[in-house]
Amino acid sequence: MQNFNYMTPTRLIFGKGVVEKLPKVMEQFGKRILLTYGGGSIKKIGLYQKVMELLKGYEIVELGGIQPNPKYDPSVLDGVRLCKEHNVDVILSVGGGSVLDCSKAIAAGACYDGDPWDLITYKVKAKAALPIVDIITLAATGSEYDAGGVISRTETNDKIGYIDSLLYPRVSFLDPTYTFTVSRKQTAAGIADAMNHTIEQYFAADTTLLNDGFCESMLRSLMVNGRKCLENPEDYTARAEMMLCCTYGCNGILSLGNSPSGWPCHGIEHALSAYYDITHGEGLAIITPRWMRHILNEKTIDRFVKYGVNVFGIDSTLPKQEIAERAINETYRFFESINIPMHLREVGIDDSRLDEMAHHIAVNEGLENAYAPLTEQDIKEILVASL
Numbered sequence: 001m002q003n004f005n006y007m008t009p010t011r012l013i014f015g016k017g018v019v020e021k022l023p024k025v026m027e028q029f030g031k032r033i034l035l036t037y038g039g040g041s042i043k044k045i046g047l048y049q050k051v052m053e054l055l056k057g058y059e060i061v062e063l064g065g066i067q068p069n070p071k072y073d074p075s076v077l078d079g080v081r082l083c084k085e086h087n088v089d090v091i092l093s094v095g096g097g098s099v100l101d102c103s104k105a106i107a108a109g110a111c112y113d114g115d116p117w118d119l120i121t122y123k124v125k126a127k128a129a130l131p132i133v134d135i136i137t138l139a140a141t142g143s144e145y146d147a148g149g150v151i152s153r154t155e156t157n158d159k160i161g162y163i164d165s166l167l168y169p170r171v172s173f174l175d176p177t178y179t180f181t182v183s184r185k186q187t188a189a190g191i192a193d194a195m196n197h198t199i200e201q202y203f204a205a206d207t208t209l210l211n212d213g214f215c216e217s218m219l220r221s222l223m224v225n226g227r228k229c230l231e232n233p234e235d236y237t238a239r240a241e242m243m244l245c246c247t248y249g250c251n252g253i254l255s256l257g258n259s260p261s262g263w264p265c266h267g268i269e270h271a272l273s274a275y276y277d278i279t280h281g282e283g284l285a286i287i288t289p290r291w292m293r294h295i296l297n298e299k300t301i302d303r304f305v306k307y308g309v310n311v312f313g314i315d316s317t318l319p320k321q322e323i324a325e326r327a328i329n330e331t332y333r334f335f336e337s338i339n340i341p342m343h344l345r346e347v348g349i350d351d352s353r354l355d356e357m358a359h360h361i362a363v364n365e366g367l368e369n370a371y372a373p374l375t376e377q378d379i380k381e382i383l384v385a386s387l
């Protein structure tokens with residue numbers, strides 16, 4: 001087991017009706033709030049109105065319209081400007097992972113005098129960030145329990161994961177009933193995202209029985225409960241368990257003591273959504289089985305065997321190669337069965353920019369150091385196989 005140094009300082013307040021505690025929680029951070037949200041879902045589900053009612057007496061500045069794959073310009077820049085103009089004390093993010101990621105970049109940018117892009121690209125290390133509280137309304141990214149935010153800059157086709165321990169939300173409210181209205185498409189994308197977060201941590205050279213079991217159980221739960229959420233969007237028990245699984249996905253708890261994996265599918269997917277603005281979870285579902293096929297070899301086969309036997313219940317007495325191939329096919333079939341488009345062409349990506357994207361990924365993502373190292377040529381082959 002490898003050394004590690006770990007802390008997640010976020011308080012999780014979970015369950016039906018927990019948002020009633022919001023005024024008490026906000027009290028400790030001050031009176032001036034930047035309320036961030038997306039394209040309007042929180043108004044449709046009555047959460048915006050609820051928050052406004054609960055926070056009477058607070059000074060609230062709003063930044064709405066934050067898009068999926070949140071953009072540096074205008075959202076991050078507008079948010080930073082508003083925080084500075086209004087001397088904001090705390091950011092309240094109400095929405096999905098995109099709103100929260102954008103809020104994290106704003107939180108750091110608001111405490112920095114220069115161009116916030118310096119922080120996102122690590123040219124300058126942030127010295128401080130505004131506190132963040134969130135009400136998460138979509139189970140997927142795990143942003144509510146991690147220190148990262150992913151920000152897109154359209155003009156340079158960049159989609160950068162910005163991680164800094166200053167960016168952990170102080171408090172995350174998780175009420176599964178707010179996820180009842182998440183569309184089938186976004187629910188399926190959320191399942192795929194959280195499954196891939198788990199797979200990215202499971203496929204590593206050095207792992208433990210403990211972490212493997214945690215990951216296997218996450219994957220089984222996500223498939224069982226994810227399917228139930230799709231069949232009955234208001235199944236509280238299924239939405240609740242899916243939400244908790246997603247929360248565990250991204251803050252490293254699944255891989256404490258493991259060797260690093262390099263998160264290769266995310267490295268590839270971030271370029272797809274940077275170039276084509278596709279839904280993150282769908283891009284991951286398309287890439288994952290193709291990446292698996294590409295890296296299956298005598299060095300990696302035992303991981304695939306364990307994955308196949310423990311996650312999909314494949315007969316352990318079969319030849320290893322057969323178990324591994326079945327496991328990859330099962331992965332593909334699961335995503336297909338929840339109606340995720342499984343080809344890049346179906347999400348609007350053709351072969352015209354594959355070379356450019358493969359180069360961009362090879363230069364920016366460091367995948368030659370991944371668990372199964374990927375060169376520019378490997379990345380290109382995975383993209384071609386995903387078409």
Ligand code: NZQ
Pocket residue numbers: 037038039040041042045066067068069070095096097098099101137138139140141142143146148149150178179180181182183186190193250266280
């Ligand atoms: O914008 P609104 O109107 O709110 O609608 C959103 C959006 O259209 C809608 N939605 C959210 N909650 C809803 C709802 N619709 C109905 N009912 C609700 N309760 O869903 C759509 C998608 O929202 P978005 O926030 O984009 O989805 P998600 O949470 O999947 O976030 C995706 C972003 O997170 C990044 C992705 O790359 C992508 O940019 N990631 C962030 C990570 C992190 N911080 O740790 C890790 C992930 O790997 C990922 O990269």
Ligand code: ZN
Pocket residue numbers: 141193194196197266280
């Ligand atoms: Zn993800």
